[in-house]
Ligand SMILES: Nc1ncnc2c1ncn2[C@@H]1O[C@H](COP(=O)(O)OP(=O)(O)O)[C@@H](O)[C@H]1O
């Protein structure tokens with residue numbers, strides 16, 4: 351099913367229905383996207399393209415509309431006023447900041463949720479093994495730690511072999527150590543499954559470490575786009591890493607602190 | 611702050627693990643606010659205490675048998691009525707009425723709650739009338755039901771059904787409406803069909819509310835049963851008690867009350883048992 355299916359709850363009052371199409375080539379394209387809650391515009395004409403397999407990080411100050419953009423791509427904004435043209439691939443998976451596991455279903459049941467293939471369970475087991483949770487299939491979500499829950503959420507999204515993975519601050523609620531481990535895990539998973547990724551984050555270092563391209567959102571528009579070369583992204587002591595970091599912080603309106 | 615004080619562990623419970631007996635077990639015991647672990651059969655304590663109080667006050671003559679029969683008289687009466695088959699007969703017909711009324715009430719209540727919780731049209735059509743029904747005491751409908759259906763079984767089962775479906779509807783509906791919208795979004799992102807959404811998200815999410823309604827419903831079913839059986843019936847525990855009243859047989863009346871009490875306790879226990887099984891994913895104070 352395409353990401354932009356109708357709502358599952360009661361029928362929403364019909365408003366200005368934003369257009370959305372499934373892109374044949376698996377690319378993401380957003381044109382002149384406008385979204386507003388009430389009189390104030392949140393997104394004021396966003397243009398964005400993501401190539402198949404490309405990893406894009408979306409940076410921006412809190413409240414600038416990152417989640418609004420991601421939810422538009424996920425087709426979760428039925429009731430939000432706006433316009434624009436969005437096209438996304440057929441298979442889209444979403445990872446939220448909270449792991450969003452159904453508390454009444456087992457870990458395995460959460461990963462197989464919505465899978466219709468006959469080998470769904472075997473695939474879910476494999477995905478759980480991939481995120482290092484083999485043997486925890488029968489656990490309840492509340493029996494797992496926060497990091498483990500988020501790994502289940504990753505398994506749940508990747509078992510669908512998405513062409514586009516949308517992640518809204520997926521590691522935001524985790525401690526620093528777990529976050530670093532999750533970065534490594536995510537990189538491995540992405541190397542194996544090769545989806546395009548849009549990662550919303552407020553962490554400049556996370557964006558540099560993971561992304562091919564960093565998009566900074568400001569005042570409801572794409573303010574800057576910066577490319578991260580593999581060399582710069584791979585190590586914090588690489589040449590250009592510190593400069594990129596400084597530039598991004600400047601994009602975000604943060605003055606460098608001369609403390610180190 | 612200094613380190614937490616190390617307290618001797620109160621010897622409330624021995625170790626469950628035999629491999630650990632004899633090892634020192636000194637740990638800081640925080641001030642526990644929850645009620646602690648569940649204990650089996652603990653629910654029997656209250657009813658047993660009540661029974662003990664009844665027995666003691668009867669035995670000491672504190673309680674006049676003309677006001678309340680002694681427990682042993684009631685037991686003897688039960689024996690007699692069992693021997694001539696009247697108790698089983700009346701109990702069976704009462705249980706059948708309550709069971710049928712419960713069944714229909716639960717099905718109707720749960721279905722209406724689903725319809726009204728999952729569609730705006732359903733809510734607009736269903737919720738208002740149910741709230742109106744809720745405002746009318748179920749027993750106030752009995753005269754009308756008698757006019758419509760006579761005094762046969764239909765009327766009795768219907769009265770119970772009408773009493774049962776309201777709490778099931780209200781609690782299930784509340785549970786359903788309380789399902790976190792985040793799970794609804796999730797269901798959409800993983801591409802659940804409407805049927806799968808109902809099966810995987812709506813029903814399990816509404817289950818705690820449903821069980822709460824069920825407990826009200828079960829109690830309510832017995833209450834309605836008493837009333838319909840005492841107003842117009844020629845069989846059933848309530849009829850047996852009503853008949854005993856005309857002959858001044860306190861012992862049979864008390865026996866009837868005891869039977870209702872036991873039935874209520876058993877049925878509530880059964881609901882709670884299934885509730886615990888079905889909601890084992892929940893972490894609550896009840897444990
Ligand atoms: N459901 C909503 N109703 C009203 N305002 C909202 C809603 N969701 C987001 N907003 C507003 O839109 C702006 C952008 O929010 P969001 O996209 O969540 O920002 P962020 O970049 O932090 O993810 C914020 O000012 C927020 O208050």
Ligand SMILES: [Mg+2]
Nearest residue numbers: 416417418518
């Ligand atoms: Mg956000």
